[in-house]
Amino acid sequence: MPERFLIVDDDPTFTRVLARAMTRRGFDVDVARDVEDARARAYAQPPALATVDLKMDGPSGLALIPDLRALSPTMKILVLTGYASIATTVEAIKAGADNYLPKPADADQILRALGADITLTTRDADIPDTPMSVNRLEWEHIQKVLQEHEGNISATARALGMHRRTLQRKLAKHPVRR
CATH class of the missing domain: 1.10.10.60 (Homeodomain-like)
Structure with a gap:
């Protein structure tokens, strides 16, 4: 039986592409557009893996993380955002997320960040040659x-x-x- 993968994001194009990519990799994918919809879907069928967008219409994805963690302490939760910063990374990890990635991220990067078993060769994170501007x-x-x-x-x-x-x-x- 395939693992359940919950995608929580209000961007329909991104969710469509990511859902298709995860389905091709053998996951049973469920998509939620906001925090309330995600809670309902997660309680109906708890996922093994979840990606949560930080900024959505309504409550932030950070509000969902403690509920997902309480539902399943072993669930792998990844926060994805187009507004990455050190402060939001810290808040996401404090809320219970396992990892954090800035958008755009492809399916393989997401699975690596979640620690999912993928057949790709994993490489160390790229360390930039130049410091931040x-x-x-x-x-x-x-x-x-x-x-x-x-x-x-x-x-x-x-x-x-x-x-x-x-x-x-x-x-x-x-x-x-x-």
Whole structure:
């Protein structure tokens, strides 16, 4: 009997591609578009593996992780996000996730991160030759301080010593890759 794999993400294109890839690899795939739908599906048929998107319509995927962990302590949970930062990585791991990957990630990377048994040769994580750029470091620091202030923009701006509007403009931009 194939292992159940739960994909929790509000992006229909991403979920369609990932579900197809996991089905080809022999998993019984279930897709949920939000936290409430994911809870219902997980309680109906507990999965062995799960990917959870961080930012979705409604509650964050972080709200789902403790419920999945309580349902099955052996379940492997991976947080996927297009808004990766050190602060959100720490929060995901504290909430009970086994691993964390920035999007885009392919099916093989996801399975490796989940520690699933795949027939590919696994290689060590690539360590970049160059350090993060100043812009990326700034993004990481802002995310950390924002997390410490529970998403409060005004308190974060005060802590960073910048104008609230400047912080809002920085947050409206997509994260810097490197």
